[in-house]
Amino acid sequence: MNNVNDSIKKPSFFDKLKSPKFWIGFVFWLLVIGFIAYIGYRLANVGKIADTVLERFEYLKEGQPEKYVLENDDLRFELDPDTTVFSVTQKSTGHVWYSNPVDSQNDKFALQKEKDNMRSPFLLKYSTINGVDTSYDFFNYSISKEAYRIKQTGDEITIDYSIGDIERVYVYPMALTEKDMNGYLEKFSASEQRSIKQNYRKLELGSLLASDDKNQLLQQYPMLKDEPVYVIRDPLQTFLKEKNEKMFASIGYTREDYDRDILMYAGGKIKNVPGFNISVTYKLDGNNLVVKVPFDKISYKRDFPIIRLSILPYFGAGGKDDTGFMLVPEGGGSIINFNNGKTRQNAYYCDIYGWDYGTDRDAVMTETRAAFPVFGIANGDSSFISIMQKGAEYGAVSADVAGKLGSYNYVFADYKMLHGEKYEPSSRNINTQYAYERGLPEGEYIEQIYSFIDSNSYAEMAKHYRKYLFGDAANASVKSVPVSVEIVGAISKTQQVFGMPKLLPYQLTSYKQAAGIIKSIDEMNIPSCYIKLTGFINSGVKQKSLQKFKLIKQLGGASAFDKMIEETKNCSPKLYLDGQVQYAFLPGANDGFNHFSHASRFASSEVCELSEYSPIWYGKRDTVAYYYLLKPEISKKAALNLCNNASKHNLSGISFRDDGYQLSADYNPKKKVSRAAVKDIQLETFKEIEKSGLGIMINAGNVYAVKDADCVTNMTFHGNDYAILDKHVPFYQIALHGNVTFTGSSINIANEIQQNILESAECGAGLAFTFFAESERRLQETDFTEYYASNFDNWQKKMNDIYSRYNSEMKSVCNARIDNHEFISDDVTLTTFDNGYSVLVNFGYVDFTTPDGVFISARDYKVMEAR
16 A cells, blocks of 8 residues: 555755745844854954054163253253153242152062052053953063153153063064065165165075975965065164164155065064053143143053053152141042051042943942042142043042052052953853953043142142132122922832733822922022922933933823923022933833933943942842933933923923933944043033023032033032041032032931031032922832932921021122131131131031130031121
């Protein structure tokens, strides 16, 4: 009996071509193969940067002056060409500041590594693809090898450093074909031709020596298989190398020709070891020393990316016998006294403008940030402040005291260079690798000013910075103590929808209730009141992307919002609509946000998907939804969208929760936007908003943004209480007061209410409050317990009492500039204003009487007129 299957005809190949299933499968596997190829390409090229041929500079002692000198009416700069260390003399006081400690090699505390650092004007750190970091000091890796050159042009001195094991490059062909050799020889005289030929060996396949390895030569010189090749003899004596270089230079052979030729011959490649070229320029400008490091003069090999550069780490360092202090930008400013004995404490460190959210991190123990890029040293009767004029966006400040690594107290600026991120090449590779930026920001540079002051007072240092920022005239226009009030509309809370949990807006203050709060505040008669409406749009405090603008129906919807504006239009407080424009929380299908095309990227090309961190174990909170960092151009569009809608609804201005406070780059390899470029975008956005007639409020007050703000809120006065610090001082507030309106954090939700008020009084700041209408019980089972004491009904009378007393006493100084600040005792400060008034603040827990008989109660402040 025949098998039934035998009677079934198998389809031919052409029959299969007619089948839709065949083409669906074909397209599917084609897409799979293409996707795999794309991923392989991205992983193979992630972090790659163009390699650079480094130059080995040489210091020629012959003909060098004893000192290189720059001089003007205020300063004298002297640089030792044998070491590149220098001194700056303040002519007004005679004080001499040294770039490096003079007697560092006799330091009994320091190990040799630290002694070498003390002899180095700069320090650098580089990494590898495996994330192994290594530090180089300039003394061992450049100066002692005489691998640098000095050039003085007019009022500038430039030093080009070669750092690392960089071979001296002689610019002539290392190997060339017979045809190319004959072409060059035609340009030389007969005697020069003989000399050139003596320096090269002619290789020809038919006449190789018995000792020659034919395969190796073909690998080194691929052109040998087609024609004879001339190869430079090795070793060649130095004087012959120099002679050869001069002869080729005479016929127009350039470094560009050399760089092109060296890539053609494997035998001419330079060994792959870490090496760097860095150029620094010094100049005097009045009472300032200006130090400049252009990014386009920093060269490195792609396998050894430079990740940090420390500028003059020991400039002005104080020794164990010196009396003085270091100023660091912690909070409003903090003092670290020389030789304070805190040798078991961690060194000081903070990031200028805070963390760059374009870089990932696994844990957060404490946020280190400074709103202003300044540090300084006072020693004897003189001082200086160093201002990071350019490149501050990449900067950080480090400081440490004597007795740990050596006998010197020092503070300096650290700059982050290339940013890198971890990535996993494949599931089979257990070794973590790092991808780095493909290059430093084009056209940017570091420029650091050292400005010298004929005083050892931190108040005078702050006034010097004020003059740098604003000139000589105050421009504040407030007539009474400024008050900022934040009204919180909606937060996010998980709620049941048809029996399913869903994160939705949760009312704390409806638009109608907000109108009532605004009217009540207006009745308190506060002439300078700035109200920011937080959580009033786009789902609340954790806000959806502002690419689209949506009022919240749970708060009353569009009609209730417009009614709130209409009912309060004659009230004196100005209303600012608060928004977060750099981030997208709770992304949804209809909010206009696409995380692939609208989010920034890490250096590894991964989307900037950000986490919140636990205050307990410091790691990422996986139970809380991720949020995204927006591309700078998308962030700007969001800001302008907020501006347009605020104008449409007749508000006084807009309040930025992030711009002017947080600064993050986009490290997308296809379209990188540097941190400095993002700062410029923020400033461009502010200018466009100002042109529209709207005002601006910002948080914390990064110094580049304060001039554009009507009011700065949540400014930090006393920063973190790091053990190495000795005192908090209002350096930044001295520089700003009389030119910028600012308040501290909200009094009613502060850890200690009276401390908040005292810190505000010390620097003449305004007051801040945060309110909502509903009961605090609505915060239960939410992530917003920081608003725990914000019910307006409970706080209305307290706010009025605090403001009434504070304004009646402090309004006399609200427009004045601060002339001096001093400590009467460890717990009592005296702030003197330029209109003759002064504010005495007792932070202590016991009453105090000043030496001239003024009594002040514990934990209180007092305003006094000039006597």
